[in-house]
Amino acid sequence: QSVLTQPPSASGTPGQRVTISCSGSTSNIGINYVYWYRQLPGTAPKVLMYNTDARPSGVPDRFSGSKSGTSASLAISGLRSEDEADYYCAGWDDSLSSYVFGTGTKVTVL
Amino acid sequence: QVQLVQSGGEVKKPGASVKVSCKTSGYTFAIYGISWVRQAPGQGLEWLGWFSAYNGRTRYAKNLQHRVTITTDRSTSTAYLEVRGLRSDDTAVYYCGRVLGDRDYFYGMDVWGQGTTVNVSS
Numbered sequence: 001q002s003v004l005t006q007p008p009s010a011s012g013t014p015g016q017r018v019t020i021s022c023s024g025s026t027s028n029i030g031i032n033y034v035y036w037y038r039q040l041p042g043t044a045p046k047v048l049m050y051n052t053d054a055r056p057s058g059v060p061d062r063f064s065g066s067k068s069g070t071s072a073s074l075a076i077s078g079l080r081s082e083d084e085a086d087y088y089c090a091g092w093d094d095s096l097s098s099y100v101f102g103t104g105t106k107v108t109v110l
Numbered sequence: 111q112v113q114l115v116q117s118g119g120e121v122k123k124p125g126a127s128v129k130v131s132c133k134t135s136g137y138t139f140a141i142y143g144i145s146w147v148r149q150a151p152g153q154g155l156e157w158l159g160w161f162s163a164y165n166g167r168t169r170y171a172k173n174l175q176h177r178v179t180i181t182t183d184r185s186t187s188t189a190y191l192e193v194r195g196l197r198s199d200d201t202a203v204y205y206c207g208r209v210l211g212d213r214d215y216f217y218g219m220d221v222w223g224q225g226t227t228v229n230v231s232s
Contacts, residue, residue, distance in 0.1 A: 033218065044225050045205070045222055046222065051218075
């Protein structure tokens, strides 16, 4: 049972903006960095956003991360077909002394 | 470039143990931690534990700490995950990942291995 809650699905048409939320608590998102990972079917996850709002080299600026209080968000602007994947938020939880993942959001491009 | 290459898939019977390897290259193994994550079929990601290169400590998810051990071999830049007392619900793809953090703080993982399928079946 995950301590970070995400919507199970999100969708949009090509070119639209999609936002994925990640709800946590004062022991995780509220005080620690948030990471976002993207996973294509049958492949390993890849980091999409690190330290809450930083993009790794190679990740386009269509992707942006933010945090407010105990919630974080990943925004995808200019949605493209290759953005179809599962997206997971994650962060360290000080109370659990454990790294926790969100429940995951499947993004579909209509 | 930074690479983490894992060992091949395993089929094990309930009660057995499995040891998965994660051979790293392209960076200085001694200054980055290694973490392990698993994903059961059709499910989300579950963190198993990590090895801190800063102080050599290992930390584990509480629900698995008595059955899981993470070790490293600096001479071969390889990390290992052993799971003992396998059960059917340990069937999953197991991933290793390089840890980003500050000293003994775990922020996340930036490079992942390709995954190793462990199938537990009688």
